[in-house]
Amino acid sequence: MKKDTFYITTPIYYPSGNWHIGTCYTTVICDAIARFNRLVGKDVFFLTGTDEHGQKMETKAQSVGVSPKEFIDPIVEDLKTIWTMLDVSYDKFIRTTDEYHVKAVQKIFRKLYEQGDIYKSSYEGWYCTDCESFWTETQLKDGKCPDCGRTVHIEKEESYFFRLSAYADRILELYRNNPGFLEPSSRVNEMVNNFIKPGLQDLCVSRKSVKWGIPVDFDPEQTVYVWIDALPNYLTALGYMSDDESLFKKYWPANVHMVGKEIVRFHAIIWPAILMALGIEMPERIYGHGWLLIGGDKLSKSKQDNVKTELTDPKDFVERYGSDALRYYLLREIPFGSDGAYSNVAFLTRINNDLANDLGNLVSRTTAMIDKYFGGVLPAAGDSFVYDEDLKTIAGGVFSEVKTALDNFNAPKALTEIFRLIGRANKYIDETMPWVLAKDETKKGALATVMYNLSECIRIAAVNLLPFIPKAAHEILSLYGIESSSVKNLEEESSFGKLKAGVTVIKSRPIFPRIDVQKECKDIEELMTSRHEEKIKEQKKEIKD
Numbered sequence: 001m002k003k004d005t006f007y008i009t010t011p012i013y014y015p016s017g018n019w020h021i022g023t024c025y026t027t028v029i030c031d032a033i034a035r036f037n038r039l040v041g042k043d044v045f046f047l048t049g050t051d052e053h054g055q056k057m058e059t060k061a062q063s064v065g066v067s068p069k070e071f072i073d074p075i076v077e078d079l080k081t082i083w084t085m086l087d088v089s090y091d092k093f094i095r096t097t098d099e100y101h102v103k104a105v106q107k108i109f110r111k112l113y114e115q116g117d118i119y120k121s122s123y124e125g126w127y128c129t130d131c132e133s134f135w136t137e138t139q140l141k142d143g144k145c146p147d148c149g150r151t152v153h154i155e156k157e158e159s160y161f162f163r164l165s166a167y168a169d170r171i172l173e174l175y176r177n178n179p180g181f182l183e184p185s186s187r188v189n190e191m192v193n194n195f196i197k198p199g200l201q202d203l204c205v206s207r208k209s210v211k212w213g214i215p216v217d218f219d220p221e222q223t224v225y226v227w228i229d230a231l232p233n234y235l236t237a238l239g240y241m242s243d244d245e246s247l248f249k250k251y252w253p254a255n256v257h258m259v260g261k262e263i264v265r266f267h268a269i270i271w272p273a274i275l276m277a278l279g280i281e282m283p284e285r286i287y288g289h290g291w292l293l294i295g296g297d298k299l300s301k302s303k304q305d306n307v308k309t310e311l312t313d314p315k316d317f318v319e320r321y322g323s324d325a326l327r328y329y330l331l332r333e334i335p336f337g338s339d340g341a342y343s344n345v346a347f348l349t350r351i352n353n354d355l356a357n358d359l360g361n362l363v364s365r366t367t368a369m370i371d372k373y374f375g376g377v378l379p380a381a382g383d384s385f386v387y388d389e390d391l392k393t394i395a396g397g398v399f400s401e402v403k404t405a406l407d408n409f410n411a412p413k414a415l416t417e418i419f420r421l422i423g424r425a426n427k428y429i430d431e432t433m434p435w436v437l438a439k440d441e442t443k444k445g446a447l448a449t450v451m452y453n454l455s456e457c458i459r460i461a462a463v464n465l466l467p468f469i470p471k472a473a474h475e476i477l478s479l480y481g482i483e484s485s486s487v488k489n490l491e492e493e494s495s496f497g498k499l500k501a502g503v504t505v506i507k508s509r510p511i512f513p514r515i516d517v518q519k520e521c522k523d524i525e526e527l528m529t530s531r532h533e534e535k536i537k538e539q540k541k542e543i544k545d
């Protein structure tokens with residue numbers, strides 16, 4: 001595995017327009033990992049994008065009388081706006097409608113066909129004539145078409161198939177030889193017992209009936225179906241099968257494909273098989289994260305109306321509490337590898353406790369005391385305290401704790417370690433009681449030590465918080481005259497004693513204002529109720545019209 005580059009990907013998102021805080025999770029965690037790796041000197045390539053083809057998009061666009069591309073474009077723009085609002089630092093945004101992707105997928109399909117990994121046969125499924133759509137047994141609603149409710153019948157259609165069944169043994173071998181390939185490790189048993197052992201079926205990879213897709217170039221009646229279009233985005237984004245494969249050569253194999261647990265199967269079974277067929281090296285790791293549950297659900301489009309009181313739109317969060325509050329919540333609250341449950345109260349309490357109280361207070365108290373006792377100039381440390389060693393040990397260990405946690409994608413653990421330092425620094429204030437020291441001129445040296453040590457803890461916490469809450473970390477560092485963009489080597493910057501005495505320290509404003517949780521919950525409920533009523537009114541009007 002290459003050491004100096006780091007290639008990380010999110011899944012490409014369906015442009016459903018159903019953007020809620022759960023959908024932001026995969027991308028926000030990738031962003032934190034990407035930012036961290038840049039800060040440890042890696043040459044990072046962070047990829048995200050959209051997965052735009054398929055019957056659903058075609059039908060939706062038709063229903064409003066526009067082309068699929070016209071229908072999708074504003075939704076993609078909206079997603080990009082959300083990523084900008086959330087400070088997502090992706091290096092590339094791929095759209096599966098991008099011409100370079102289309103061409104490369106056609107070449108991949110042709111290669112797999114020519115070498116016998118793809119063959120022509122026929123697909124059998126439930127067909128709705130009006131919607132011109134195939135459905136699987138489980139997709140049907142009361143035995144009828146889930147889109148229009150009309151009767152469906154079994155129909156056969158010529159399609160191409162990928163010989164997935166031929167790869168079962170090699171996939172098992174891949175898991176055996178690479179224990180870290182799929183994480184958390186519980187997902188490996190799930191793959192083996194639920195899917196591979198019962199027998200892998202060949203995969204239908206083209207459709208005659210779906211027009212909104214990449215045409216198979218040697219059989220243009222057929223379009224490439226779902227996975228051979230979507231999964232290779234991780235290669236085509238790097239220029240694979242184009243005239244310029246330099247990025248592919250530089251960044252592949254991916255260090256991690258971050259995916260939600262419902263699409264692990266495609267990434268841990270179908271994707272390795274496609275790569276094996278193409279003769280391409282495997283990604284280093286696939287990480288299947290849990291879901292953020294809202295109202296007990298993953299919050300699919302159909303369930304969104306059931307959630308009447310919880311705030312779910314990422315734009316609302318950014319406007320009301322700032323991007324860092326949402327980033328922090330997502331990164332801190334979803335336990336490593338499992339699901340997390342959202343509620344307004346849990347969110348507001350977490351933000352209040354950790355960001356407003358623990359972090360915000362430490363920064364505002366310390367900078368206010370430096371302002372009051374030292375005229376806003378950081379003093380050099382003088383006499384030491386018995387509490388100093390413990391404080392310095394925790395501060396000195398933060399970077400390696402964060403690194404170990406993030407190398408394993410465990411953002412909650414990384415944040416817990418940074419907040420352990422913040423908590424310890426707050427306790428140090430209680431122990432040393434600087435307001436008492438300030439009353440005694442002979443204790444000026446001791447007071448200086450307290451201010452210096454607290455400032456060092458704040459600085460170390462802030463540099464380590466840069467990947468997680470970049471805006472707040474930047475603001476905190478700027479109070480000490482440190483430009484966040486100058487932080488290039490996080491390990492070095494995390495050692496105690498780097499802060500220069502004599503620098504000007506600006507008295508901090510409350511970076512995260514305290515929220516009155518009860519009042520805020522009431523306000524949110526009123527907002528959501530009025531929006532819900534508005535929506536129902538609109539729906540009724542649409543039916544009337």
Ligand code: MSP
Nearest residue numbers: 011012013014022023025051230231260291292298
């Ligand atoms: N298009 C496919 C992926 C193809 S990758 C080659 C897809 N798209 S998606 O829009 O449905 O999902 C994108 C990501 O959002 C997935 O990782 C999914 O798990 C994540 N999430 C959607 N809702 C979520 C939650 N409520 N909680 C956490 N993540 C969730 O799947």
